[in-house]
Amino acid sequence: MQRFLNSQIARLLTLFICTFLFIPAFVHAQSPNVTTTVVDPAADQQLAMHTSARGDIASHPDVPLYRIVGTIDPAKRTWQATQTLTFRNQSGTSLSKLYFRLFPNLPDVGGSLTISSASVNGTSIAVKTEANRYLARLDLITPLTNGTQINVVLNFITTAPGKNGASWYGTLYQDGQTMALASAYPLLANNTNGVWDVAVPNTKGDLVTSTAAYYDVTVTAPSTHSIISTGTASSISNVGTSQIVRMVSGLQRDFALAATKLPSVNATVDGTKISVYYPIGKLTTGKAALKYASQSLHFYNTTYGQYPYNELDIVDLNAGSFEGVEFPGFILIEQDFFTNSSDFESLIIHEVAHQWFYGVIGNDVQNHAWVDEGFATYSQVLYQEALRGASAGTKEKNIFVADYNDLKAQKGDGAIDRPISTMSDYSYGVLTYSKAALYFDAIRTKIGAVKFTAAIRNYYTTNRYGLVDGMAFVRAAQNSCGCDLLPLYNQWVLAK
Numbered sequence: 001m002q003r004f005l006n007s008q009i010a011r012l013l014t015l016f017i018c019t020f021l022f023i024p025a026f027v028h029a030q031s032p033n034v035t036t037t038v039v040d041p042a043a044d045q046q047l048a049m050h051t052s053a054r055g056d057i058a059s060h061p062d063v064p065l066y067r068i069v070g071t072i073d074p075a076k077r078t079w080q081a082t083q084t085l086t087f088r089n090q091s092g093t094s095l096s097k098l099y100f101r102l103f104p105n106l107p108d109v110g111g112s113l114t115i116s117s118a119s120v121n122g123t124s125i126a127v128k129t130e131a132n133r134y135l136a137r138l139d140l141i142t143p144l145t146n147g148t149q150i151n152v153v154l155n156f157i158t159t160a161p162g163k164n165g166a167s168w169y170g171t172l173y174q175d176g177q178t179m180a181l182a183s184a185y186p187l188l189a190n191n192t193n194g195v196w197d198v199a200v201p202n203t204k205g206d207l208v209t210s211t212a213a214y215y216d217v218t219v220t221a222p223s224t225h226s227i228i229s230t231g232t233a234s235s236i237s238n239v240g241t242s243q244i245v246r247m248v249s250g251l252q253r254d255f256a257l258a259a260t261k262l263p264s265v266n267a268t269v270d271g272t273k274i275s276v277y278y279p280i281g282k283l284t285t286g287k288a289a290l291k292y293a294s295q296s297l298h299f300y301n302t303t304y305g306q307y308p309y310n311e312l313d314i315v316d317l318n319a320g321s322f323e324g325v326e327f328p329g330f331i332l333i334e335q336d337f338f339t340n341s342s343d344f345e346s347l348i349i350h351e352v353a354h355q356w357f358y359g360v361i362g363n364d365v366q367n368h369a370w371v372d373e374g375f376a377t378y379s380q381v382l383y384q385e386a387l388r389g390a391s392a393g394t395k396e397k398n399i400f401v402a403d404y405n406d407l408k409a410q411k412g413d414g415a416i417d418r419p420i421s422t423m424s425d426y427s428y429g430v431l432t433y434s435k436a437a438l439y440f441d442a443i444r445t446k447i448g449a450v451k452f453t454a455a456i457r458n459y460y461t462t463n464r465y466g467l468v469d470g471m472a473f474v475r476a477a478q479n480s481c482g483c484d485l486l487p488l489y490n491q492w493v494l495a496k
Contacts, residue, residue, distance in 0.1 A: 045214050048231040048250040048329075050271055053308035060251055060465065062088045062149075064213040068185055072221040072259050077174045079181055079219075080157040085188060088149040093194035095144040097137055098152065100186035101198075101208075103172075105133040108203040110161040110168035115186060119153045127154075131200050136186060158184045169203050170321030171256075171332055177280070178260040179225075180317050182327055183208050185255065199366065202421040204428055205373075206325075206358070206365040208254050212465040215249035221259050228277065228313045229257035230329045250309050251465045252328035253362050258315050269294045270301045277315045278338060285338040289314060292348040299383055303453060304356050305460040312355065314348070323347055326354035346380055346396075353379035361460060362467045369428075370416040370493070371470050374436025381441065397441060400434035407431070417470055417493045439492035440473075446488065447481035455480035 046054040070081020089095055104111035115136055118127045128137045136154075144150060160181065162174040171182035187210060190197040201207040221227055223243045231249030238244075249255060258277075265286050266275040274293050278286025293314060301307055309329050318335040324347045325332045331351045337344055357375035358365065365372065377400065385393025407413055407430040416431045416439070423431060444452040459476035470493055478485050 044216060044234060044248045045250055047234050048248050048252075048309055048311070050306060050308050050310050052271070052306050053250070056251060056308065056465070060212065062090065063211065063251065064088075064188060066185070066213060066215045066217070066255065068215070068217045070219060072179065072181070072219050072225075072227075074174060074179045074222065074225060074259050077160045077162050077179060078157055079160075079184055081155075081185070081219075083154045083156060083185055085152045085154070086149065087152065087188060089144045089146050091191045091194050092146055094146060095140065095191065095194065097139050097196075098144075099189040099196045099198050100136040100138075100154070101189050102129075102134055102136055102186060103183040103207055104158050104160070106169070106201070106203065106207070107132070108169045109172050110164075111159055111172045111184075113156060113158045113184065113186065115154050115156045117155045121150050131198070134200055135189070135198055154186050156186055160184070165319035166321045168319070168321055169207075170317070170319035170334075171325050171327075173317060173319045175318040175335075177262055178258055178277070178315060178317050180256075180258045180315070180319075180332060182256040182325070182330075182332065183254055184257075187254070201366050202419070204423070204425060205369050205420045205432070209362065209364045209366060209467070210253045211362070211467065212251040212253050213249075215247070215252065215255045217248075217255065217257070218244065218246045219257070220244050225259040225261055226264070226277070227257065227259055228275070228315055228330070230255045230327060231309075232311050249328070252309070253359070253465075254328050256327035256330040256332075258317075258330075260315060262316060265290050267294050269297050270306070272297060272307055272310055272312055274312045275314070277313070279316050279318075279335050282338050285340060285344070288340055288344065289333070289338065289348055292345045293352050295387065296349040296352040296379075296383055299386055300353060300356055300379070303382065303386070304456050307355060308360060308464070309355075312352070314351075324351045326351045326358060328359045329355070349383050350376050350380055353383075356460065360465065361463045361472075362465075363469065364467070366421070367419045368417060368469050369420050370432045370436035371468065371473075373432045374416075374440055377433045377437035378440040381437065397438075400437050403430045403434040404438060407435075415494050415496050435492065439488070442488050442492060443477055443485060446485070447477060447483065451480045452477070 042057055045057050065086040067084040068081050072079050102113040104113040115127045118125050118138055125138050130137055160172045160174050161168055165173050172184055173180050220242050223241055227245040229247045230252055231247050233245050234248050235246045260277055262277040264275050264277045267290055276286050276290045312329055314331045316335050317332045323334050323337055337347055353376040358372040363371040381393050381396045384396045412427050416436050420428050455477040459473050463472055474485050474489050
């Protein structure tokens with residue numbers, strides 16, 4: 001979720017009934033005690049997977065592999081690196097060009113990403129840009145036939161903005177304590193049947209729709225900072241005043257990292273280490289965030305299916321332009337929301353739910369944004385009901401009912417399955433979050449809680465690491481109940 005709506009976070013909830021052991025992390029909290037580099041690539045990727053999901057690596061041998069080696073300079077707000085992409089064409093047709101998305105160059109992001117040179121299989125190739133430098137295009141000397149693998153090497157430098165954060169999208173930012181580098185590298189565009197998805201994203205919502213990939217990222221950075229990322233650190237070494245940190249990911253559809261001076265607390269829940277990097281002087285709310293994340297992670301594990309990664313990091317950022325934004329294994333939370341309020345709880349549990357809906361099960365966040373946002377929003381209802389009883393779940397749902405009723409009173413109702421660029425900020429928030437959540441509630445009401453939970457688990461098992469549209473859950477739910485749910489889909493999702 002890009003911007004968590006204020007109308008959705010007015011909560012009056014009770015304090016948590018569970019407690020966890022909170023241990024301040026005075027060293028790099030994300031890193032296992034590993035001092036040697038693993039040689040076997042498959043073993044490298046398995047380091048980032050939950051023990052129950054390590055077999056998934058062997059069943060996905062041909063996903064893209066990004067190897068990135070470079071230097072982060074928080075003072076200069078730069079990440080300068082060399083990226084080697086190993087990519088097998090599985091589009092079903094020959095490709096005469098490759099497109100890379102350069103998200104820092106979007107005007108609303110406020111940064112810059114410049115590719116200084118490129119090569120394909122060792123041969124230099126020109127880099128051409130399109131769409132106001134949002135796209136980098138490589139015209140291949142020899143077309144890439146279906147099934148063929150290539151290596152693409154790009155030398156790049158990314159610069160993050162360091163002031164006026166509220167004017168920017170905010171997830172690429174240096175606030176003085178934390179330098180956040182979300183989607184800050186050249187990301188290969190999606191290709192379906194030879195057609196590249198090169199549409200410029202609308203910054204009203206999330207930006208990145210991408211297929212699952214592996215990441216192997218090594219950074220040199222000042223030892224004064226902790227390096228946090230998607231995946232896990234496989235090795236750390238110190239050289240003078242610098243550190244060299246190597247990070248590897250599992251099957252994850254994007255990569256985000258940060259260099260921070262912030263303290264952290266952590267806990268291990270169901271075999272996954274959760275770390276919260278909190279604002280200086282706010283240990284109490286750092287612990288609260290960890291409690292919320294821990295409880296929601298456990299609830300989603302038992303309800304939806306096991307989180308397939310061994311780490312989840314939550315990082316404070318004082319950008320002022322969002323409330324919470326999810327990335328695979330990595331969540332950014334705006335500093336102003338580190339409070340003890342129920343608003344904060346709802347924000348955390350929503351973003352953690354996105355690790356299942358967007359992270360593990362992907363969707364087109366620009367054209368079908370409701371698919372993940374609706375599930376993450378409805379997860380708040382299910383969580384409250386499970387933790388505090390039916391009345392708490394109803395209270396949470398009634399917030400979304402009120403939002404939706406207000407929109408209808410203003411004659412703003414409409415289809416939720418449409419590009420976010422066709423909605424106003426207000427209608428986007430209510431349709432994509434509240435109405436979508438109520439659609440899932442309508443299914444649960446029709447088929448019952450037991451069959452609804454079975455449908456979600458089937459949906460999760462069937463679509464892990466893939467990209468889906470709204471019909472994928474309809475199929476899972478219909479299989480669960482043996483009934484026709486298309487009328488509800490037409491009523492809630494498609495009706496204008």
